[in-house]
Amino acid sequence: MGKPPEPSDLLPGTLELLILKTLVRGEMHGYGIVQRLRELSDDVLQVGESSLYPALQRLLLKGWVKAEWGASENNRRARYYTLTAAGCKQLAVERDEFDRVIMAIHKVLNTA
Numbered sequence: 770m771g772k773p774p775e776p777s778d779l780l781p782g783t784l785e786l787l788i789l790k791t792l793v794r795g796e797m798h799g800y801g802i803v804q805r806l807r808e809l810s811d812d813v814l815q816v817g818e819s820s821l822y823p824a825l826q827r828l829l830l831k832g833w834v835k836a837e838w839g840a841s842e843n844n845r846r847a848r849y850y851t852l853t854a855a856g857c858k859q860l861a862v863e864r865d866e867f868d869r870v871i872m873a874i875h876k877v878l879n880t881a
Contacts, residue, residue: 784816784824785833786867789852789860792834798847799825825850833859 791797791805799821806814828834833856841847852860 782863783867784820785828786860786863787814788821788824788828788850789833789856789863792850792852792856793860796837796849796851798839798841798849800841800847802850828856831859832856 787806788802791802791809794805797805799818802825803816803821806816825834825836828850829836833853834850835853836848836850839847839849
């Protein structure tokens with residue numbers, strides 16, 4: 770079996786979509802987001818800090834997530850991210866677009 774895809778291997782915008790979806794469950798710090806993505810994807814999606822934090826920054830700048838400092842489970846200072854109402858709406862838009870692209874790719878791959 771091949772190596773897990775690097776975040777740069779994902780379709781553009783996919784990491785942001787996955788982060789938004791992960792935050793639907795409630796606030797999480799960056800490490801928690803990474804762990805949740807790894808867990809839900811059966812270790813296929815392994816996102817590094819060099820990809821995660823720039824994506825979170827883009828989401829913050831767009832107003833789709835907000836962040837507050839707090840204490841993590843082990844009493845370390847951590848930034849907790851929460852989905853905003855605008856982010857929730859954007860998640861639906863991004864999900865529809867992603868599904869449309871995946872269906873188009875599927876059609877191409879299944880053409881004789």
